[in-house]
């Protein structure tokens with residue numbers, strides 16, 4: 264018989280949400296481990312865009328690192344300008360007050376997990392779970408280990424194994440196709456560009472060191488998604504597309520879920536559907552929810568309720584961004600007219616909501632409502 268390995272908290276998934284949770288738990292000497300099926304450093308399909316608020320949150324979590332330390336360790340590019348395009352036509356462009364850092368996720372995720380390990384955190388990498396007995400709080404792995412726990416943190420991403428094993432409501436998902444195109448094959452600028460393709464797909468171009476990260480997001484399953492993306496790249500003037508690896512990935516769509524389960528499970532990051540599909544942003548939400556899960560466990564009073572309470576703002580924000588997404592798709596042309604007439608309001612939204620997260624929800628509502636003025 265295998266001996267059981269007990270941890271007060273077991274975190275499944277060592278991405279930003281899982282590492283943030285583990286690091287916070289270690290600060291209070293809490294007994295925890297991270298189980299991941301991958302061996303780090305591992306690849307992760309992602310634009311890698313980090314607004315100022317995310318860098319600040321990283322510095323709060325890795326409390327002995329400065330903003331400069333973090334930027335030096337992970338930054339491969341930066342941008343302070345932004346452009347919005349409708350069907351390849353530039354509609355508005357503006358400079359942002361805040362700086363956007365671009366990182367390689369393989370580097371960022373490894374940096375966070377390494378920090379956790381350096382501070383005494385235990386990991387089981389390359390470990391696949393066979394079964395979870397939620398009632399008796401036991402995890403059985405394919406390499407025949409048996410773990411037991413008090414709290415289980417599901418940080419296992421958009422296709423969460425834990426969510427499936429609990430027969431929870433499945434998340435609606437946005438499907439992305441992306442490429443990293445070398446700058447020799449694509450003459451562009453150091454701007455964060457967003458492309459609205461007739462309200463059907465949202466595309467992006469982010470500078471990434473020697474490359475541009477370029478892709479399209481599909482809200483619905485689309486048989487010809489690959490052809491549409493290739494056409495998009497060709498129209499942009501990308502050369503030698505066939506030389507590049509095409510990557511696909513999912514992000515939770517507008518689904519809002521309760522981030523806990525009565526068996527003592529806390530869902531964080533994409534597993535808890537915290538990311539915002541309109542902006543494609545999820546790293547800040549992953550770090551924040553991971554940190555809140557840890558603080559609720561440390562507090563040890565009504566852990567599940569406390570976690571629900573402390574992540575309420577993330578759900579509110581996602582709800583409002585979901586409404587904005589609906590309006591932008593519905594009022595496509597009018598949204599663009601608004602952009603043309605008042606580009607500075609967009610910059611204010613980008614700086615306020617994405618850059619600093621200082622915008623009040625009421626201003627976001629006012630912003631969405633004002634689209635109506637342009638639909639007449």
Ligand SMILES: Cc1cc2nc3c(=O)[nH]c(=O)nc-3n(C[C@H](O)[C@H](O)[C@H](O)COP(=O)(O)OP(=O)(O)OC[C@H]3O[C@@H](n4cnc5c(N)ncnc54)[C@H](O)[C@@H]3O)c2cc1C
Pocket residue numbers: 275276277278279280281298299300301307308309310311312313390391392418419420421422423424439440441478512513514531532533534538543544545546547549
């Ligand atoms: C194309 C694309 C572009 C994006 N661009 C941005 C961007 O520019 N900026 C931004 O902020 N966000 C972006 N996002 C969103 C961001 O990538 C996610 O929100 C973020 O990675 C969520 O972090 P996480 O820790 O919840 O999950 P993940 O980072 O997905 O980590 C989950 C971990 O769980 C592990 N795991 C999964 N299943 C199991 C299992 N059964 N057993 C053990 N381990 C398991 C995985 O190996 C992985 O390490 C983008 C997403 C996509 C798809």
